[in-house]
Amino acid sequence: HVPKEWFEVLLHLPLNFHLFTCGTLEIAPKAADDIYTLWERKYYQSKRNSPLVLVAFDDTDSRKGMCTTYLVPLIWERLANYTFTNLPKLVRLNPNIPWKTRGNGAICLEVGSRQGSGIPFGRWNGKVMHYYPQGTTVDDVEGLFSIVRETVMGHSHSKEDGTNPAVAIFNQKPYPEWYHDTVKGVMDLDEAKTYAHRASVRYDFQKNGRGLIGAIAAASWPEEVFTFEVIAYRERERWGKKRDVPMKEIMQLDGKFDSTFNNFDQHSRHAPVIPNTPCPVLWGVRGRDPRQLTEVPGFLKGEAPQGWVLFKTNQGTGDHIIKGVISDMKPYHTYSIEGVVKGMPEEHTGGLVSVPFEDKTGEIRLLFYEPTKKFRQYARMLRPKDHIIAEGTYREDPEGINMESFTVLNLAQYLLSAVNPLCENCNKRMESMGKKQGLRCPQCKSRQNCEKIPNYEKRTLKLARYEVPVGARRHLHRPNWQDK
Secondary structure, eight states: OOOTHHHHHHTTSOGGGOOEETTEEOOOHHHHHHHHHHHHHHHHHHTTTOOOEEEEEEOOOBTTBOOGGGHHHHHHHHOSSOEESSOOEEEEOOTTOTTOOSSOEEEEEEEEOOOSOOEEEEEETTEEEEEOTTOOOOSOHHHHHHHHHHHHHHHSOTTSTTOOOEEEEESSOOOTHHHHHHHHSOOOHHHHHHHHHHTTOEEEESTTOTHHHHHHHHHHOOOSSOEEEEEEEOOGGGTTSOOOOOHHHHHHHHHHOTTEESOOBTTTTBOTTSOOSSSSEEEEEEESOHHHHTTHHHHOOSSOOSEEEEEEEOTTSOTTEEEOOGGGOOTTOEEEEEEEEOSOOEEOGGGOEEEEEEETTEEEEEEEOGGGTTHHHHHHTOOTTOEEEEEEEEEETTEEEEEEEEEEEEOOOOEEEEEOOBOTTTOOBOEEOSTTSOEEOTTTOOEEOOOOEEEEOOOOOOSSEEEOOGGGOOTTOOOGGGGO
């Protein structure tokens, strides 16, 4: 994870900092900290002239309602002197964190003055929302921060347990390592505050302020791989009431808009695009083509939304996955591990299927739980010595990998039984004459020097990737189309 800019800094350091061995830099901890500080200064000095202003916030929702994305149109509505200069970013964080909020998504907005031509990205209270890519810098950063802070803190469910909102404003984009560390691992709030202090980030929070971690992660998202989501919001008086979205049209989304994904689970008849919580969201449709997504609000009938917004997101990217080995696994992390199946699948109470698995560093069980439905059928087809890549979250009790997908690299032969061959003379099944005495035909009594014929199982698994069904996928789950 060493940024390439480090090496530029090293060229200007005193010679006693240099100790290279085959490309590896070996330095004392104090010197490492000095280099890191120098690199941060160089990084931010190089971006100080950028007109970019980023506003990010997180941790506003609770089990009882609210949605962090809902604050985007509210902020847009209040920006009299400024506007968005890019699509709003919806950044999902590590899905394994036990203290995450319900949505586990942070928001980042690029803000500037209104310049050039606007590009539509939503509609709110009858008005078309535009962003302006040619927008220039913000003069009144404190005034902008005040608007965002009032909106975020005023609508957050701060009185609920586990909701700890924070808002931050940046005059340059943070380096991407923070995003990768946050989406893959567990970051400490003190680390976030230290980073904010070093980078001169203006921020505010309520309660313990854990939302600062997500806010920095959203601002530092490098957007290397991305998808989009169009989210429609309900009128305030309908919050908490049953949503009126025709299921027939939801089922047609895949065929009508071929870039969309995770719309409807054909087996469980569940529609992930419709929330089952009292939040402001009416529906949310995800896809790869933003132009297609802007047509979805006109296609879905039923309950009329207050408005809709198009987001750029890291959903469906698999950014949370760490390529690792069994011996290095830690709780709250999701891994991709290459290895072989060590034994036959086993059935457990509650619908759990487990499969023994090993790599060169250790052994563990792959866990396929009941909510993954037909995914367990593929688990039952695995056999010893199958070569696969397993993807899932490590858990300690019961210890294993909570599986999200697996890719079959090679299928082993699995011996079911061995049968005696047919007699070459009369076509009757040969019989054994005893231990190590060979085979004899029961009819013509001829003896033949032959061995039993192995009967191998006909394998139905393919050399392909198998994943949990739509209804069991998490926000960051990488669908199979990402492999194409």
